[in-house]
Amino acid sequence: EVQLLQSGAEVKKPGESLEISCRASGYSFSTYFITWVRQMPGKGLEFMGMIYPGDSDTRYSPSFQGQVTISADKSINTAYLQWSRLKAPDTAMYYCARGGGVGESPLDSWGQGTLVTVSS
């Protein structure tokens, strides 16, 4: 069974750094994109970026380029989403999903989400 297990909720202050994780199991981690999706309170789903662990091909939405860093560690089947300096508007639920949502490949399995709250 495909499973994506995300790290727990975080409460941070503006300016702090943060890394959240998404641990995959039940499939070959290197052969599917992992996509990160944001949902701000009361808003819709937004594509942030994605990574193909097999060759580290990483793509960012223009809206998030330079704002976050996506990485993956094939040795432990885990993808990461990182901020160097959080801002209050980064408060949101963040989901990882298997697949790239391009071509024939949907986002077919999702993590449970990680709630990030940024507040002074």
Added chain:
Amino acid sequence: SSELTQPPSVSMSPGQTARITCSGEALSKQFTFWYQKKPGQAPVLLIYKDSERPSGIPERFSGSSSGTTVTLTISGVQAEDEADYYCQSADSSGRYPVFGGGTKVTVL
């Protein structure tokens, strides 16, 4: 253009048929996927490659495509179908996924 346009909301009574449209220039060239999102839960894939249904998804959910518009149909809406529904496709380059704004389905 990479935008996908959905109606903000749709309401119907149980047993009726709901049709949710998604429009965008790239849809004539790219496959579309549909997701169901309930409060407090992760999104669930409902439809892939315009009209294919993953195993475990009820048959009342179906998808179709015509030119630059795709449609999610819920035949015989049930109370448990009350949720937000998102279409998703790729941008015109085919390299980046794009989401529609979402449609809130209310079952009266």
